[in-house]
Amino acid sequence: MTIKPLIEALQGKRLKVPPVWLMRQAGRYLPEYRKTRSGARDFLNFCYTPALAVEATLQPIRRFAMDGAIIFSDILVIPDALGQEVAFVEGKGPVLVPLESPESVSGLSLEPMSQHLQPVYEALSAVRGELPPETTLIGFAGAPWTIATYMIEGGSSKDFARAKSWAYGDPNGFARLIDLLVDAISNHLIAQVSAGAEVLQIFDSWAGVLPEAAFRQWTIKPIKEIIARVKAVHPDVPIIGFPNRAGVMYAPFSIETGVDAVSIDASVPLGWAADELQSKVTVQGNLDPIALLTGGSALKNAADTILSGLRNGAHVFNLGHGVLPPTPPDHVAQLVDHLRGAKG
């Protein structure tokens, strides 16, 4: 059996050359992606058309031989599958018909979900058959808190006033939504592994805006429950958690949720990450996407700082956030070459 470096690293092995993949490696910065994207009616149609999703997933593998191929999809397929209206508006991002009150949760249903998300599972199976033997297939989902913010705010938010007011002012009502999302996300992750995903990542993009008590209740607790449910069915699948901008709270998150790895944003200092996180779990990260956009010696120096800071433990090289659309694909090639050349 071929050795897969990403899986080895996620199992806790320190590799001389860390495996690498990049969040949003399948994205608008690639001309071939933009071409594939234009073949779909809209963004959700793109996600739900297996041939297109497979193509988008494979593009960065062909170009850069990344160690991980993350399935092309979106965290908002969950509310869409639950029956909430979701659209992606060009230049504005996701727009949802926001939930009106905690009671409106009862209008959502888990039942049609697995049928609705079938194209995602089909795409995973198809990608798995086309990947080079050393490349690992990654499935993913948003975390309950992050998905809840979109469902309540109706899109991106500046201060999360509505979502937090629900969580702070009516914790029991808010818990009903979170519990529903725990069910939906667990099912979706389990089905992705059954379809061929070898690793999972849970994106809690807005975890960092929560005060400690709320972070424990709405980030750590539901993610712990999701991981327990997934591991009950697929005990060996490594799970990466990404509580974006969690600051000091990355430490309890890493210890208490049961993740195998934690993905850290670019602001996390490496000495602290090595001492407090890497001693417990594999650390993934944390190049600033703007360093990748900038390129040149700024990129090489930033990459070297990370390689050096996390060299004494298990490390997966990644960005601290997704690839930005204006990033030249050449910079990605230079980064990957630099990481792999640095082994000699």
Add this chain to the structure above:
Amino acid sequence: MTIKPLIEALQGKRLKVPPVWLMRQAGRYLPEYRKTRSGARDFLNFCYTPALAVEATLQPIRRFAMDGAIIFSDILVIPDALGQEVAFVEGKGPVLVPLESPESVSGLSLEPMSQHLQPVYEALSAVRGELPPETTLIGFAGAPWTIATYMIEGGSSKDFARAKSWAYGDPNGFARLIDLLVDAISNHLIAQVSAGAEVLQIFDSWAGVLPEAAFRQWTIKPIKEIIARVKAVHPDVPIIGFPNRAGVMYAPFSIETGVDAVSIDASVPLGWAADELQSKVTVQGNLDPIALLTGGSALKNAADTILSGLRNGAHVFNLGHGVLPPTPPDHVAQLVDHLRGAKG
């Protein structure tokens, strides 16, 4: 001489009832503020008309008897005073004609600054004469990195791509802008104390987006220089630093810059803040503005958690960020009563 609780707390004294003031306590949530605001041509004209700035500064003191009165002004008076075009567009926020390249720094000049900012100093002197004897007058400025982002991006930013690309790709050119801002900010803070400010706060609102090396170079280092210069002229003025969303980096910031106090955002866990920060400096914060907006028992519980978590050291009660415009003024009154009633 009357005892001023805010100054005592900033000097490191633990008080049974912590002093309280709120970032943006003079703001749109107050009907009397909106009335005063309508008397000015535009936002900068508001800041530069001493009678209006004095009135806005005093409004929350009259209503809530806050322990601190922060002068009504804006962090962007600095680029405006340096000769960059700054406007505030209703519903959009600040709009600047962005600097084109590191070379455009040479088009900015320190010379007209003190004349240009004279109305701010006049307002400070006038407020000082009208405050109750136990109330402390707070002056402030933005930090170099944060002001630089506005000057380069031309306003608020999502990913700070231009500012970071300057900083990463041309650190010497970027340093010229930061050095100019260190001069400008130091002068402005010194002049504010000379005019009557008894405490200073430095707002580094976008410090949290920087990776460690950049945080050290563009946040800690210039703020340390500013504090040294201010203290050389006014050795006794307490200085509060607010490197918003700094996460783990709040610790080196608190130790290395020379601040007397650190203001923390709502995401910082209190046990960590007590151990790592409050052992070195006074801690200010860190109620989530959304808890204040929500009100009721959510507000009281959140306030009690903070009082309890920071009770063993010097603490100034504040928000983790500014008061949001839809906040009912009654919630502010309830918070202040609760804090002061909790002493019995």
